[in-house]
Amino acid sequence: MYQPNPPRSPQESMPTMYDLPSELVGESGLPDEFHRIQADLLTETCQPANYSPTEILLASDLNLYYDPRYPLWYKRPDWYMVVGVNNPQQQQDLRLSYVIWQEGIDPFLIVELLSPGTEQDDLGQTLREVNKPPTKWEVYEHILRVPYYVVYDRYENNFRAFKINGTRYQPISLPEQRFWLEELDMGLGLWQGDYQQTTGLWLRWYDQAGWLPTLKERTEQERQRVEQERQRAEQERQRAEQERQRAEQERQRAEQERQRADKLAEYLRSQGIDPDLIN
Template structure:
């Protein structure tokens, strides 16, 4: 009789952190114990950053930007997060897994760290924003430590609405170094084909100094409202140019008509002069006077 030996059970491949750790659907997207509530400025300043962040080497569906959205960064402490005032990630789908709006940004799910983080300075957060706070044992690391050492965010920008001072840092050799502006007082981000700096102007009805993005060559990247206004100005200029051209055509037509009238008048004068000459010649002939003798 033939006997069959049972095969040893095959071991399952180990699960990745992405499969075992909580996703954005499992983690809280806010902390009700936090006293901080965004004011109007914290709503509008990130808006102009969103509107003007257009890297030349990434399509819109490869860019994710967020303001005041939980950023979970530590697989060992899945409830630890930071909440940047604004940050941008490139090389990820603009929607979570291509179809859903994000409730938070979870590093072990996304696998890509932010490329730029912006913190809007306030008196209560100044020390931590600028790396002056010392982390306490057993407590979450500071913002500076998370951005510089854990996530290794290439660009970290701190801006004060109170002094209009910008302090941008670039990750060099694992540590943040203060950036040097160009002659136009812009700061280059060549990896994205962009630069950033301060601009005085009106955004959402408020005239003040704003932090915004420019092209690498220093041209201002327009917001949708600015694009619409520019389009209206161009349309108005085109209409005015067309009206001026029409006026020129009408003036030319009137000039041509005047020239035709002048030519007709000259022809009429010539005809009348010719008729008078004919009548005079006829009268002289009646008097037997030869015109040649008069010469």
Template sequence: MNFQPYLLRKTFHPANYSPDEVFIATDMNLYSDVRHTGWYKHPDWFAVVGVDRLYEQQDMRLSYVVWQEGINPFVVVELLSPRTEKEDLGQTLRKAENPPTKWEVYERILRVPYYIVFDRYTDQLRAFQLTGSHYRELELIESRIWIEDIGLGLGLWQGSYEGIERLWLRWYDRNRNWIATPEEIAKQEKLRADKLAQKLIDMGIDPEEI
């Protein structure tokens, strides 16, 4: 199992949007062209801001259909593999009768503001921002990109997630602190509770009596 999309999901908390105004998808069909309703792309991870978390505020989505939703994805992340690398990086030429490539869909049809690609085999992170009608590659400092519109940054973090130690792609806040996952928050709270309990015991107080 590829845990990377789940770490992205658990740490994506835009500063200026409530959780109910954010939709996040992993390996979900993304339909972009009402003239060709059978055409879709399958991003590894994408997020839409300013849209209801639930479809029509009541149900989970099985796909994301932009002409029904009215709001395009704000950021797309593709995790490169040797099989998909050329298409993900816009290096694939297509025949006129074939559906557009991922790059063409994100850049020209959906006009996704931020497109991120991460190669876990080489640990290379690349980020593209839509400028005018084309993507412009951003110069990254310390393998990080700051996105002011959502008050979040994305970068490479060295650490252990799901028992795997490596470089991971995850979100960070304005103070350059990595956004904690629910599991990390629970662990931190338990450590604080244990320290407090031990302090009370050292003072001769039974924690259960408080």
């Protein structure tokens, strides 16, 4: 199981998620439908067996504030996972943003979905501008040291993954366009299929048994399980009914044999013969 870095001591003087904007005025939200659908699929199929849903944050388009020295600086990953974090149970406590110095736990994995205008930044191919915040790559690799970073380009069907090694990201080999995360006992790969009425090649989670099911698939699996139980119960009822019918037929045959025996005994007596003396 992945062990996150020890929680950082909260600093009362630092702003919390209630002080920091969850979205800047004039800044666009998700760039296209693909980002929303892909994020939904990642969230629905992310089901690590060694973590409870209450200790995993799966976030999409949620501002990530990462540096207490510059509390207004943030990145907005397309999708990310934080493990070992306490999730709110009440609606009014849901996060407005993810603030590192408030939460004390860095993300475990970040996924960026490439767009034509973000590719160089997502892949660390841009240089930081003077007096400007660091690039995504710098934040993920050097500041937060996120253990896993995934980039997917749907235009080229190009899936790349990186793992932190020392102070640098190293590419992960992706045989069959997938890779396994030992810490989660779960893997991430490219899956061809239909999701939300859309056919395509999608990032999706899998385990040792195969692709992890979506909500719709889990519902269908439950429906099939209930139907199989109903069929088994019906088969048991039919078997019990057949057993009852066989028992009734045996009873009727026995009754018929008894009646024949009684008639024979009555006939013998009418002829002056004691049936009890006949062997």
